[in-house]
Amino acid sequence: MARGYWGIHEITARELDAGRFINEKVEEIRDAVGDGTAINALSGGVDSSTVTMLGHRALGERLRTVFVENGLMREGEPERVADLFQKLGVAVEIVDARREFFAALEGIADPEEKREAITQTFYRNVFGRIVRESGAKYLLQGTILTDVDETVAGIKRQHNVFEQLGIDPQEAFGYRIIEPLIQLRKDGVRKVGQALGLPGELFERIPFPGPALSARVIGEVTPERIETVRKATVVVERLLKDTGAFQYMAILHEDRVTGMRDGKRDFGQQIEVRCWDSIDARTATPTRLPFETLEKLAQEIIREVPGIVSVTYNIAPKPPSTIEAV
Amino acid sequence: MARGYWGIHEITARELDAGRFINEKVEEIRDAVGDGTAINALSGGVDSSTVTMLGHRALGERLRTVFVENGLMREGEPERVADLFQKLGVAVEIVDARREFFAALEGIADPEEKREAITQTFYRNVFGRIVRESGAKYLLQGTILTDVDETVAGIKRQHNVFEQLGIDPQEAFGYRIIEPLIQLRKDGVRKVGQALGLPGELFERIPFPGPALSARVIGEVTPERIETVRKATVVVERLLKDTGAFQYMAILHEDRVTGMRDGKRDFGQQIEVRCWDSIDARTATPTRLPFETLEKLAQEIIREVPGIVSVTYNIAPKPPSTIEAV
Numbered sequence: 001m002a003r004g005y006w007g008i009h010e011i012t013a014r015e016l017d018a019g020r021f022i023n024e025k026v027e028e029i030r031d032a033v034g035d036g037t038a039i040n041a042l043s044g045g046v047d048s049s050t051v052t053m054l055g056h057r058a059l060g061e062r063l064r065t066v067f068v069e070n071g072l073m074r075e076g077e078p079e080r081v082a083d084l085f086q087k088l089g090v091a092v093e094i095v096d097a098r099r100e101f102f103a104a105l106e107g108i109a110d111p112e113e114k115r116e117a118i119t120q121t122f123y124r125n126v127f128g129r130i131v132r133e134s135g136a137k138y139l140l141q142g143t144i145l146t147d148v149d150e151t152v153a154g155i156k157r158q159h160n161v162f163e164q165l166g167i168d169p170q171e172a173f174g175y176r177i178i179e180p181l182i183q184l185r186k187d188g189v190r191k192v193g194q195a196l197g198l199p200g201e202l203f204e205r206i207p208f209p210g211p212a213l214s215a216r217v218i219g220e221v222t223p224e225r226i227e228t229v230r231k232a233t234v235v236v237e238r239l240l241k242d243t244g245a246f247q248y249m250a251i252l253h254e255d256r257v258t259g260m261r262d263g264k265r266d267f268g269q270q271i272e273v274r275c276w277d278s279i280d281a282r283t284a285t286p287t288r289l290p291f292e293t294l295e296k297l298a299q300e301i302i303r304e305v306p307g308i309v310s311v312t313y314n315i316a317p318k319p320p321s322t323i324e325a326v
Numbered sequence: 327m328a329r330g331y332w333g334i335h336e337i338t339a340r341e342l343d344a345g346r347f348i349n350e351k352v353e354e355i356r357d358a359v360g361d362g363t364a365i366n367a368l369s370g371g372v373d374s375s376t377v378t379m380l381g382h383r384a385l386g387e388r389l390r391t392v393f394v395e396n397g398l399m400r401e402g403e404p405e406r407v408a409d410l411f412q413k414l415g416v417a418v419e420i421v422d423a424r425r426e427f428f429a430a431l432e433g434i435a436d437p438e439e440k441r442e443a444i445t446q447t448f449y450r451n452v453f454g455r456i457v458r459e460s461g462a463k464y465l466l467q468g469t470i471l472t473d474v475d476e477t478v479a480g481i482k483r484q485h486n487v488f489e490q491l492g493i494d495p496q497e498a499f500g501y502r503i504i505e506p507l508i509q510l511r512k513d514g515v516r517k518v519g520q521a522l523g524l525p526g527e528l529f530e531r532i533p534f535p536g537p538a539l540s541a542r543v544i545g546e547v548t549p550e551r552i553e554t555v556r557k558a559t560v561v562v563e564r565l566l567k568d569t570g571a572f573q574y575m576a577i578l579h580e581d582r583v584t585g586m587r588d589g590k591r592d593f594g595q596q597i598e599v600r601c602w603d604s605i606d607a608r609t610a611t612p613t614r615l616p617f618e619t620l621e622k623l624a625q626e627i628i629r630e631v632p633g634i635v636s637v638t639y640n641i642a643p644k645p646p647s648t649i650e651a652v
Contacts, residue, residue: 111584218581255544255581258437258652260645268646272638286624288617295612298642309646312598312638316624319586320594320635326584 010145013187018195022054025180029058029140032178038138039064039131039175041122042092043210044081046203047142047181050189053196054180055140056090064134065090068126070118071098072212072226075234088197097126098223105214105221109254111326114221118211124172131175139169143179144189206237206247207281215324219254228252231305232271239297240275245287248275250301251325259309268309271301275313276323284318336471339513344521348380351506355384355466358504364464365390365457365501367448368418369536370407372529373468373507376515379522380506381466382416390460391416394452396444397424398538398552401560414523423452424549431540431547435580437652440547444537450498457501465495469505470515532563532573533607541650545580554578557631558597565623566601571613574601576627577651585635594635597627601639602649610644 011021029038040055042048042065055063065085069078082092104121108114131139169177181189190203209215216229232250240248251272259268273294278284298311314321337347355364366381368374368391381389391411395404408418430447434440457465495503507515516529535541542555558576566574577598585594599620604610624637640647 218583253579253581255579257544258648258650260648263645265648273641286617286621291614294641295643298612302642302646309642310640310651311642312640314636314638315599315620316628316635316637317621319589320628322584322586322591324584325636 008145008148009183010185011183011188013185013191016184016188016191018191021192022057022195025054026058029055029178029180032176033059033062033138036138037062037064037134037136038140038178039066039134039136040140040142041065041127042067042081042085044077044084044202045142045208046186046189046193046198047144049085049198049202050193050196051140051142051181052085052090052092053088053193053198057196063140064136065092066127066130067092067094068122068130069094069096069098070101070122070126070212071223072101072118072214072221074208074213074237075230084199084202088199095126095130097121100126102221102223107220109219111215114214114326115211118214128172137175139175139177141177141179142181142189144181144184144186146185148182206245209324215326216249217252218326225252228269228305228307229271232301232308235300235304236273236275236297239293239300240289243275243287243289243293245275246278246281246284247323248273248287249324257310261309266309269307270310270312271305271308272312272314272325273297273301274323274325276318278318278323281323284321284323286313286315286317289313334471334474335509336511337509337514339511339517342510342514342517344517347518348383348521351380352384355381355504355506358502359385359388359464362464363388363390363460363462364466364504365392365460365462366466366468367391367453368393368407368411370403370410370528371468371534372512372515372519372524373470375411375524375528376519376522377466377468377507378411378416379414379519379524383522389466390462391418392453392456393418393420394448394456395420395422395424396427396448396452396538397549398427398444398540398547400534400539400563401556410525410528414525421452421456423447426452428547428549433546435545437541440540440652441537444540454498463501465501465503467503467505468507468515470507470510470512472511474508532571535650541652542575543578544652551578554595554631554633555597558627558634561626561630562599562601562623565619565626566615569601569613569615569619571601572604572607572610573649574599574613575650583636587635592635595633596636596638597631597634598638598640598651599623599627600649600651602644604644604649607649610647610649612639612641612643615639 038059042052052065067078067081078094085092101121104117108117213226213229214221217225229250229252236248236250253270256267257270259266275287276284277287294313301311302308368378378391393404393407404420411418427447430443434443539552539555540547543551555576555578562574562576579596582593583596585592601613602610603613620639627637628634
């Protein structure tokens with residue numbers, strides 16, 4: 001292995017001095033990049049947002065921040081993220097790569113293959129091309145210690161752990177990777193992000209998976225199916241945002257179920273809603289939502305999402321369930 | 327059309343005089359069958375049980391009652407039904423036709439085609455053969471008025487409405503059909519069944535669909551998948567039998583979802599539980615089960631049914647949902 005992951009020195013949130021950490025990392029980034037330029041991909045999550053702020057403090061306009069619109073995001077996501085960073089004085093460039101992602105996902109039903117298609121499209125095609133064209137020699141990446149642990153343990157396959165992909169970025173893309181958050185876990189990253197001036201709304205958003213809405217579609221990912229789960233996600237996030245739940249989501253099933261339209265039988269699609277109570281995502285239990293909320297979820301999803309005739313609520317704990325469906 | 331279904335004179339439960347109705351129908355059956363023999367298929371449902379009792383009152387041992395074990399029944403169903411009728415003095419012959427049904431269902435995922443395969447296997451193959459070999463010239467059938475209505479309206483395709491199947495039984499099988507309950511609806515049949523001495527447990531059982539557990543499997547029906555949904559059905563019926571709900575069921579999905587086994591990700595299957603409050607099955611709402619019950623359902627299904635990692639509860643009303651999934 002090119003890097004000794006096992007030798008990473010963890011900094012716990014408790015022992016973390018955010019101000020000192022920021023100063024050290026700013027220095028390290030400046031030392032590494034020298035008078036060159038760096039680039040980073042912002043997804044709008046806590047990790048990549050924190051890296052963006054850290055990189056901009058270190059490099060100013062010599063860090064180019066790109067938001068890749070892969071067509072798999074939640075409603076209004078690219079604009080929301082760009083606006084938020086605009087207010088913080090950071091220009092974010094939105095690159096529309098929807099067609100490339102949907103072309104790569106065509107005909108794929110297996111979740112691992114979907115993840116792989118998205119990862120490869122992102123790193124090898126879209127972002128690889130952007131980096132090459134930019135001439136940047138450094139890539140800032142928001143990998144955290146939990147990503148490394150989970151990848152090593154085989155629980156998850158993190159898209160941002162390059163070794164897992166069999167990619168040597170220096171060789172493959174001509175750039176070096178800088179991972180300033182790799183000693184931290186989520187709670188540490190939050191402290192750093194707050195100290196860097198990221199607004200509360202960013203931390204209050206529920207976690208969202210790397211493969212975005214494609215992880216919320218069982219079976220093939222098409223623009224139509226993403227649009228269906230996106231619409232259902234709007235309803236679920238609106239109705240559950242004040243529950244205090246750890247995570248909540250809409251999942252589009254591939255199985256068709258019978259429904260009624262104008263008094264006749266007619267096939268339709270099913271949305272599964274999941275809403276989790278959890279401290280650290282390692283174990284989780286379904287939130288005991290009031291039935292009024294469950295019924296409202298079903299009614300509004302059926303009313304607002306074309307093609308949906310049935311809605312379920314997940315009632316199994318993790319383990320053996322997992323937080324996401326695929 | 328050979329018969330004027332629209333000319334059927336309905337007898338409401340309110341106006342029904344069960345004793346008089348039974349006497350009339352016993353006479354009609356005796357007149358029709360003369361000194362010949364008749365046959366009927368008993369499923370254990372209220373309609374076919376009532377017809378069995380009525381036929382035996384009319385014909386005694388000249389009515390042969392057959393229970394076709396199609397492999398799609400709930401756990402212990404054939405024995406339970408045979409025992410129950412044994413106690414009432416009616417001998418029931420169990421015919422094991424599991425292999426024929428599973429062979430007919432192989433590779434079929436479409437629900438209508440599954441229903442068709444079961445119906446055709448039942449009438450054209452298994453029961454057709456039994457009737458031919460028996461030499462019986464009359465078939466007693468538990469068709470009720472609601473079956474006719476729903477078939478005509480296109481809401482359901484009742485397996486026991488022969489015209490829908492394009493079958494003239496006289497021509498196809500050499501027997502005539504007698505449908506003594508065709509003027510009644512469910513509540514009327516219950517009154518007649520009770521007057522004929524059928525025990526309360528039979529009426530207290532929740533309704534069960536004609537295609538049996540195959541209607542509870544989304545996708546292909548195999549012996550293994552039927553066994554999975556059968557085991558889940560045992561749990562669901564045990565935990566929900568005292569809820570007073572109109573209907574409750576376990577449905578095996580075809581979609582695979584991620585689960586955890588020994589700390590690693592692993593694919594598994596999902597069971598959907600449905601539990602309905604309803605008066606007449608035309609409209610229905612999910613029963614507001616306590617979360618303790620929902621969690622117990624999930625835990626016990628996961629513990630007792632191999633391969634299941636996830637359990638959901640249906641929260642949509644009918645319409646646009648339907649009571650059964652397929």
